[in-house]
Amino acid sequence: MISTFINHILDLVASAGPWVYVIVAIAAIAEGAAFFGLVFPAETTLIVAGAATATSDLKLSILIPIAIIGAIIGDSTGYEIGRILGPRLRTSRAGRRVSEAHWNKAEEFIHKYGPWAVFLGHFVTVLRALVPAIAGTMRMKYGRFLLGNALGAVIWAPAVLIVGRIASDNLERVEKIISRMGYSFFLLLIVIVTLLVIRRRKKRAKVHQQSTDRSE
Numbered sequence: 001m002i003s004t005f006i007n008h009i010l011d012l013v014a015s016a017g018p019w020v021y022v023i024v025a026i027a028a029i030a031e032g033a034a035f036f037g038l039v040f041p042a043e044t045t046l047i048v049a050g051a052a053t054a055t056s057d058l059k060l061s062i063l064i065p066i067a068i069i070g071a072i073i074g075d076s077t078g079y080e081i082g083r084i085l086g087p088r089l090r091t092s093r094a095g096r097r098v099s100e101a102h103w104n105k106a107e108e109f110i111h112k113y114g115p116w117a118v119f120l121g122h123f124v125t126v127l128r129a130l131v132p133a134i135a136g137t138m139r140m141k142y143g144r145f146l147l148g149n150a151l152g153a154v155i156w157a158p159a160v161l162i163v164g165r166i167a168s169d170n171l172e173r174v175e176k177i178i179s180r181m182g183y184s185f186f187l188l189l190i191v192i193v194t195l196l197v198i199r200r201r202k203k204r205a206k207v208h209q210q211s212t213d214r215s216e
Contacts, residue, residue: 020049020052020058020063021058021062021063023045023049024045024046024063024066024067025066025067025069025070026070027041027042027045027046027070028042028046028066028067028068028069028070028071028073028074028157029070029071029073029074029077030042030074031043031070031071031074031128031129032071032073032074032075032076032077032078032128032129032132032149033074033075033077033078033081033132043125043160046063046067046157046160046161046164047160047161047163047164047167048164049063049161049164050063050160050161050162050163050164050165050167050168051164051165051167051168052164052168053161053164053168054165054168055168060161060162060165064157064158064161067153067157067158067160067161068154068157068158069153070157071122071149071152071153071156071157072146072149072150072153074132075118075122075132075145075149075152075153076132076145076146077132078129078131078132078133078136079132079133079135079136079140079149080136081133081136082132082133082134082135082136082137082138083136083137083139084136085137086137087137089133089137090103098130102126102130103130103134105126105127106121106126106127106130106131106134107134107138109121109127109131110131110134110135110138110140114140114144115140115144115145115147115148116148117131117135117148118131118132118135118140118145118148118149118152119148119149119151119152120152121152122152122153122155122156123152123156132145132149
């Protein structure tokens with residue numbers, strides 16, 4: 001059932017033909033451009049495109065360079081937006097929709113790792129969308145930014161596309177494993193989620209108690 005549903009989606013993607021290359025390019029660019037990466041499912045798009053190469057005429061050898069170039073352009077666009085707007089970026093209409101915690105996390109990440117933050121940011125969803133813009137506002141030298149950007153794109157884009165291809169090739173095997181596990185799999189999943197929720201609530205309660213004690 002799972003494989004049938006996913007194969008149906010892949011067939012729809014394959015029917016788009018060469019337009020998939022355009023969609024992948026747009027997705028890769030949007031991923032790094034300021035804010036768009038927070039709402040645009042670029043990584044999912046690349047995974048689906050990679051999976052579709054197993055059952056269509058789409059080629060990884062074409063998708064990979066398109067995604068790499070798109071990712072470099074997207075991050076560079078985010079950098080330029082940050083460089084032009086400067087500190088106003090955070091107080092802009094779009095900037096206010098991003099939580100202060102995310103902004104601070106991106107800034108701390110750059111302070112800690114420098115140009116390597118641009119490289120590592122490719123592999124963390126929220127940072128991927130914010131680090132390029134923050135690097136621009138902090139006036140990081142573009143040469144150093146571009147090096148981290150290019151290295152990250154060269155690894156991130158092929159990795160995501162290949163993961164999609166591998167997942168497609170092993171879809172039936174995964175479905176068989178899940179069907180054998182049956183309800184025990186879903187029961188285990190529910191238990192894990194429940195424990196995580198309880199742990200998170202306890203942590204929040206502890207933080208709240210500590211803040212209350214300090215105010216007193």
